[in-house]
Amino acid sequence: MSWIVMALTLVISIFSSHKLSASEINLTVTLPRLNVAEYHAPYVAVWIEDEQRKITHIAVWYDTALSNNKGQEWLKDLRQWWRRGGRELSMPVDGLSGATKGPGQHIIQAQLSAVLSKLPAGKYRIMVEAAREVGGRELLQLPIQLPLTEQSLPAEIAGKAEIELIRLHF
């Protein structure tokens, strides 16, 4: 089914390469189901970096349920995100931070669209970092060119351990 959609998309994109409205864009983050004795949902950060590594935050999922903001104690384990700007933020942040999510597909739409519609044309990387308590850490980078065109989508990159797949699509 998805092959048909992708093939159709390809056919359509050959004939039309008009710029996409940013409001159509989704990022699906697929977190793997892991067969481990002690599973904690991973902390996940999503952001965009330009070629000068200037960053724009998109999402951060951490343990918001613990009392006294105890869950913030492990935000630094999202090492790259922490260094690139996470440490400058005061959690929680409206529209940005949310609770951790378990295995499966999670779609990021509103915040991503808002960011993509504001950024100037150029080369960027969508960064997704995941770190899991009593587990590992993984960072995926998806290069993109703004403004997005139909033939550049979908774009995806598969992870090896803590992130199954990130996929930019409409």
Added chain:
Amino acid sequence: MHLKFILVAAAVVLISTPVSAHRAWIQPSATVLSGEEATVTVDAAISNTLFHPDHVAMSLDGMQVIGPTGDKVDIINAAKGRYRSVFDIELKTQGTYKIATSSGGLRAVWRDADGKRKMWPARGQQANESEFATAVPIKATDLIVSRSWRRVETFVTVGSPSKAALQPTNQGLELIPVTHPNDLYATETATFKLLFDGQPAAGAEIEVVPGGMRYRNTQQTIKIMANQQGELNITWPHAGMYFLEASYSDDKVAKPATVRQGNYSATFEVLPL
């Protein structure tokens, strides 16, 4: 007699710090932290093998913590074991903390009429300079009068790195950051600046040794010399704890001293990219 010789030899080793196998170090449990109620626990020891307490616990009497506002922060839960001292610091204010112990001042070493090594002040004692004239025989053999300083430090940051705690005291040999000491990553190059009494410590000799010495056969020492501005660059080969030791001496000192010298060491954590 034999025992006496060993004790004297031990004393000499302890005062000639730059090439000593014994290293004084302060190691925090973490250097980059997040959250509103972060606490760091710290080990302090003098040992042969880096970060492996195998010799003697460090005294906590002179241990000082400077917080992100530049003010002193108390240490808690302090305890001194045989091989290491431990304490905790509650990181209540976001920013960078400097954990340091330092000592120094006027000192003299010489040989008495029997050829025995003498030193003033006694080991572990602070010199009372008014006693210099009566305590030190000015015509003694091999007399060296110096202004000597030693400093042992480390740094931890909760939240965003800050600089207020990193201001130099302008006494002895000190490190000030160009690269923040809690923003160090494997394969990247960090730049630090060494000052002696607040002035660039040009030509200071630096050795950087990765932790985990027990698990390899060589020290893997990186040797560096500070440039005319007192600056040095280190490219961290891999992630882990590192020990940096620097020494500096010159003769720009007021009498009765003929030499001034500083020994500085610090523990840094380098994170993987």
